[in-house]
Amino acid sequence: MKQYKPRDKITQKMTRDGLVEVNEAQQTAERISRREQDADFQKTPEQQAAQDAAVQLNPLSSGTSPPHAPGLAMKPDTGTAEQVFEHIDGRHTRKAAKKAARKAQQEATARTKSSRLQFTDEERATPELETYIKKFDKAADRLDAAKAAIPKKKTLAAERTFDEATGRGKTRLHFEEKEKPMPGKPAKNPLSRPAQEAGIFVHNKIHSVEKDNSGVEGAHKSEEAAERLGKYTTRKIKQGYRSHKLKPYRAAAKAEKAAANANVNFQYHKALTNNPQLASNPVSRLWQKQQIKRQYAKAARAGGAKGIRGAAENVRRTAKKTAEKTRQTAAFVARHPAGVIIAIAALLLFIMVFAGLSSCSSMFSGTLNGVLGTSYTSEDSDLVAVENAYVSKENELQSRIDNIERDYPGYDEYRYDLAAIGHNPHELASYLTALLQTYTPESAQAELNRVFDKQYTLTITETVEIRYRTETSTDEDGNTTTEEVPYEYYILNVKLTNKPISSLAPELLTPEQLEMFRVYLETSGNKPLIFGGGSPDGTPSEDLSGVDFVNGTRPGNTAVVDIAKAQVGNVGGYPYWSWYGFNSRVEWCACFVSWCYNQMGKSEPRFAACQSQGIPWFQSHGQWGDRSYPNIAPGDAIFFDWDLDGSADHVGIVIGTDGSRVYTVEGNSGDACKVKSYSLDYACIKGYGLMNWN
Template sequence: MTRDGAVEVNETKQTAERISKREQETDLQKTPEQQAAQDAAQLTTPIPEAAPFPSAPFTASKADTGTAERIMGHLDAAHTRKASKKAVQKAQAEMAAETKSSRLKFTEEELSAPELEKYIRKSDKAADRLDAARAAIPKEKKLVKTRTFDEATGKGKNRLHFEEKDKPPGFKEKANPLSRPTQEAGVFIHNKIHSVEKDNSGVEGAHKSEELAERGAKYGARKLKQGYRSHKLKPYREAAKAEKAAFKANVDFQYHKALHDNPQLKSNPVSRFWQKRQIKKQYAKEARNTAKGIKSAAEKTGKAAKKAAEQTRKAAAFVARHPAGVGVAVGALLLFILIMSGLSSCGAMFSGVMNGVLGTSYTSEDSDLVATENNYAAKESELQRKIDNIESEYPGYDEYRYDLANIGHNPHELASYLTALLQTYTPQSAQSEINRVFDMQYTLTLTPETEIRYRTETRTGSYTVTDPETGETSTETYEYEVEVPYEYYILNVSLTNKPISSIAQEQLTPEQFEMYGVYISTSGNKPLLFGGGSPDTGASEDLSGVQFVNGTRSGNTALVELAKTQAGNVGGYPYWSWYGFNSRVEWCACFVSWCYGQAGLSEPRFAACQSQGVAWFTSHGQWGARGYENIAPGDAIFFDWDLDGSADHVGLVIGTDGSRVYTVEGNSGDACKIKSYALDYACIKGYGLMNWN
């Protein structure tokens, strides 16, 4: 049975006759001219030696004979295509192996040279490591389509086959369709809890714990994903590392081969350096561009090495023949470079100074910086108010136990963090971020606790006594003590303060944290913005001969004498560390608060002049504007250096002689000093009036 129908073959007579009544099919893929040429070629084609017929000629009809020979031709073509396909696959595999090979081919002369033995061994070892690293890269099978042509028919065919290739590095994130709805539901639930948690300390504590657990779970999941990706990318890193080592080993071999072939280069260090540089560039270029792999690159690099060696030898000979001329040319070149660098140094210096100042300054407007700081200080004041009212808001406890960290922050730390993260910001754009930072900095926990305690109670008992003589009975009473258990209710109040510097290290990227450090070290080139002290670098003033005029308000001379003994302290460590800061801050307000604390006062206590100090005195009705005449020793005096309406510095009033006010100030040029000012001095913002009665 054939494609054209049933064919009867007589092996004795060697005849073949088509016996099917069905019309023969026409090959519609060929033109009539192609079909006729193929039939003619098949008729003239001899029967293959492997055919099972004797040598007698066929007696079949011309059509049937053509059909039988066409069948044999198709079979022979199929065998040819199969063999051709295998040969192509073998050639592709050999070409891929040759392309991926990292091994140099050494000649017998190179292998027998003792000077090159060490570098040949290193090159082979590096090639072995590279081949092993490439073999460790995960593989994947790719379906590849190839186009082949039948030379006999002139027809093209597409064939599909699988090829094993290196799996490219990378990860495809699988989108979770429930991710977005889950996030929105979580945000909605958290917002609902936030709106009611202030009314119930238990709910608030549980919510804070749940949020902390969520952050920990997200952090852990992120670290696991990073570790998984790092593990998956390890074979690719190892392959890149091995490829770099093989490249270096092959370049070293070519370099020492060039020295072996050109001994005159060994005595000239400049020639050796230039030679190795040229070999490395040529080898990298050929290894990158050639399609024949490392072997062709090595051959071309060797030729380039010989050429470079010849050029170097000619250059050395020219220098040897004209030493004076070369010396003059080198001197003129050095002089030109010196003159040009001198001319450009002034412009570069000015540009560098300007770029340094701009790159280390806060980028937001001063008003926005101060307003944002005031918003953060207001949140701290509200937190302090909440702690002060805990016993009235949570009544019914037998005892309140407090473990409270200091409430306060370095304004420059907050401004540096926000600038590094947001660049330029306003109070509105930074509000969500300061809320987040505040929640990370302060953690207030209220934990109810019940203890079983015992108290001694006196009770009365009775017993009956019978008189043995009369038989009469009487009742006697007595007292006794018993230990009675009862429940003792305790509310534990805990406040932790995490420094903003620690928050910045956790939340910022390495580049952002580097900029944060720059802003901190320079205070954004605005050290006095948040009440940073006084720029006065002069010495303390002498109070001898000053006649103080006493007012009607009583002051605290003991406090003033204590403050005066601190004159000369530099850096303010005793004051800002007492306040609770872990590193130096602008400490003029810390000094005033420290003095009040040494006098036994818990408030006013402030670290920022405008947002905390002035706010406290005005809210308590204890503020006097500039020109207030009845100031007393121990009052606070606030200064506004740039006259923008915001206090920049604070000190303590020693007294007045009627025309000048005398002060003791912290952080005046980074030191404690005694100073004096005219009572109508424009930079005096006002006075915080202390009530010592």
């Protein structure tokens, strides 16, 4: 009878040993994967090799078959024996690599403790070194404890190993314990600056109305005090928290320094023990000690304990050379005692003379440094150019206010609440010098814009009021009716506030810069006349009781002269610059003249600057006379150009003239009101503002 054989049905399946080809008809399986077969790591390499060899000879005897095809016979896998031995060699290689890595890590750990020396039995048995060894051991123990107290963190590290047998690499991950780095400064909160600006805005709003209500003023002051206390408390808490976090690092640094000192001290005394010639005399011993300590300290910084021990031989050689030089020097002194005494006496005389000269130079340099430290550091031309640039911005602001009704037409009413436009030039220069040190118009432009925006605030708001007007109407029958008709009344409110630069400085400058700002402002940068407006004259006011004045052809006004003379002796000019509208002291000579004219009922001229405001007013009204004008009269304004640069620096009021001299009353003459006199041909007289009194 013919027997039929089933057709071979070949399938491929993936197992943990790789790709296996299974013959379903013959119930056999063959591993066809080229991947290295994994070994059973629960068995020793010898047991695994014996099992693999048995499988090679009889695939079915091992009783192991693919889990997906129980009972299937595995065909012999060619090259299995070679792969087994390669696996055994690879395992031994990996074990050796791990052992080498552990040894390297232990060596690295040992190298980190560079401050601890390993003393020999001979060193410990030396009585002269016993004390210093104990001190070093204590210092090293404290250093180890301090380093152990530093916060640690575990980081995930990747280690790359290579199998030489197979030529394949593997990456293993493990955790390493490292010291946390010293924390830096805490990051600033990006919202702190906007919050500060908002707080300043709110406080300024309250400041503008608190003078009208004492209760609001008291509550506001209490609230500001609470804010300052809260900020101070928060700052101290943050500082304390940061100091607590840095305490382990500070302790480790202190302990490391102490261990280094103990290390150097031990090495020094060891050198003394090994080289007795170093203790020949006290001077030599002191000098040698300093030399050896410096050399050991340098070695410690360069190479730790190993470097210090390596420097011992160098120190020994240095000690021998130094001792030999000391003996040679002593022999020379013994041979030439008179010459040595003369040389010492000459040296002492030179030191005395040099000390006297140096004390004088110190006094001079101290005075010079004091002057330089309180002076503006920028060039005079840059100081004036920056001041003119700021004045130009103020002029633009004034022009904008003057054209409000042109730029905002159609309103029924315009209401103005305007602060005076002006600033103290020395406040601006002191602020910029404290902040920027030396500046030019280009480098100061951004800061000028910033200060200007904070000093001046122009607010334009619209208000609509419902008002009523009476309208009369007549109907067809001729009856007249009167009624109140509502309508909208449009008002444009224009408000300008002016904060002095001195009030802005505390919020814009650091404490150190603020201190310098106040110094510069106090001394006017040692250039009080650079912006004009004042006289440095420190002499007393003159007595005119015996002077007979010769009146000119122009009638004068002795009443305004009497008002001006009554102010003689005033210091600081507060009544005049505060009347003008300034919140803090400015160069006030022009304010004084304007105030005197105002006391006589004159609303003009009104000026706070000589060159940019006073002279242009007189010239535009045809009331200007040059320095040779003969018909000056009491009450006229006299302008001075102290540095003869063509720009007026100072102004006063003419009392009269006797034909050869002119007599004046001046404000801000040495920061006081004084009576002065000058020759009519005095070069610093720029000209006269001629007043009309009718």
